[in-house]
Amino acid sequence: MTRERDIVITEVALRDGSHAIAHQYTVDQVISVARALDEANVPYIEVSHGDGLAGSSLQYGLSRTNEMELIEAAVSVCKQARIAVLLLPGVGTMQELKQAAGLGVKMARIATHVTEADISAQHIALAKELGLETVGFLMMAHMAPPEKLVEQAKLMESYGADTVYVVDSAGALLPHEVRERVRALRQNLRVNVGFHAHNNLSLAMANTLVAIEEGATRIDGSVRCLGAGAGNAQTEVLVAVLDRMNIQTGVNVYKMMDLAEEIVAPILQKPQEITRDSLVLGYAGVYSSFLLHAQRAAKQFGLDARDILIELGKRKVVGGQEDMIVDVAAAISHDKTSVSVR
Numbered sequence: 001m002t003r004e005r006d007i008v009i010t011e012v013a014l015r016d017g018s019h020a021i022a023h024q025y026t027v028d029q030v031i032s033v034a035r036a037l038d039e040a041n042v043p044y045i046e047v048s049h050g051d052g053l054a055g056s057s058l059q060y061g062l063s064r065t066n067e068m069e070l071i072e073a074a075v076s077v078c079k080q081a082r083i084a085v086l087l088l089p090g091v092g093t094m095q096e097l098k099q100a101a102g103l104g105v106k107m108a109r110i111a112t113h114v115t116e117a118d119i120s121a122q123h124i125a126l127a128k129e130l131g132l133e134t135v136g137f138l139m140m141a142h143m144a145p146p147e148k149l150v151e152q153a154k155l156m157e158s159y160g161a162d163t164v165y166v167v168d169s170a171g172a173l174l175p176h177e178v179r180e181r182v183r184a185l186r187q188n189l190r191v192n193v194g195f196h197a198h199n200n201l202s203l204a205m206a207n208t209l210v211a212i213e214e215g216a217t218r219i220d221g222s223v224r225c226l227g228a229g230a231g232n233a234q235t236e237v238l239v240a241v242l243d244r245m246n247i248q249t250g251v252n253v254y255k256m257m258d259l260a261e262e263i264v265a266p267i268l269q270k271p272q273e274i275t276r277d278s279l280v281l282g283y284a285g286v287y288s289s290f291l292l293h294a295q296r297a298a299k300q301f302g303l304d305a306r307d308i309l310i311e312l313g314k315r316k317v318v319g320g321q322e323d324m325i326v327d328v329a330a331a332i333s334h335d336k337t338s339v340s341v342r
């Protein structure tokens, strides 16, 4: 018997990658990327604002195109791939989830900070009620020890999640820390375990392989590394590596390479690489989607973005606290000015 997929990949460039391009996706771009991913036999494609449904706002960044149009476009061109959406309770509401389901979305990923799983109960329940495959997405997983992660994951499982993800939002986890976390979830959950990496410390691939070794079967990647910060595990590389390991993803390696090169690379204003600022995200444990916000604030206040990011890391700022970025920049700028006039 042939195994079609040992590992089920969710491609996140059309959602996580939205952070990297300041939420400027057009319908044409989404159509060409989603169609090519579908032809490459990628099973799940996530589409929404970078911060999930209804993320388009002054706080998180305004989308160029209404995400429902993007979702509808992606659904319309996929023959086998299922479209997924991300939802952060409090940012997105039940109404957007219902609307997305009505457009043909098949999977909902309900994301909370790693210690706040309790706010996902109603959204997970609604997603199940709507007949969606449902994922609990525990973000900033480096901020909680394995026991805490297990406690929170069990809550999501009890609400009905089919899968719970360890999400390394800051790209800060080291391989042994991924091992401990995925192992702990595998030992304590009955549902699937997933892993979502960020490449800020150049560990996305290594960490993903460790997660798979520990039994994670749901894995996220972004083609051409098109994700927040330095991007995620690079999907076309991941499927090639897994193929060499005789681990089936069902994804066509050549087609992934071609779409990365010919369709996704031209969307990028500059190549996704580990710059000094994205490296600091992983080094200081800062949410990857803060990168562009911090760079903008640095420009506004004439500062080094690294100083802002390091301070955000010290203050343990988490997703949803984007307004703190400007506050921190203003405070650093104020301190500098007062020192220089003394």
Ligand SMILES: C[C@H](O)CC(=O)C(=O)O
Binding pocket: 016, 050, 051, 052, 111, 139, 140, 167, 168, 169, 170, 196, 228, 288, 289, 319
């Ligand atoms: C809203 C975040 O961008 C979700 C995510 O991809 C992460 O935490 O990482």
Ligand SMILES: [Mn+2]
Binding pocket: 016, 169, 196, 198, 227, 228, 288
């Ligand atoms: Mn991410």
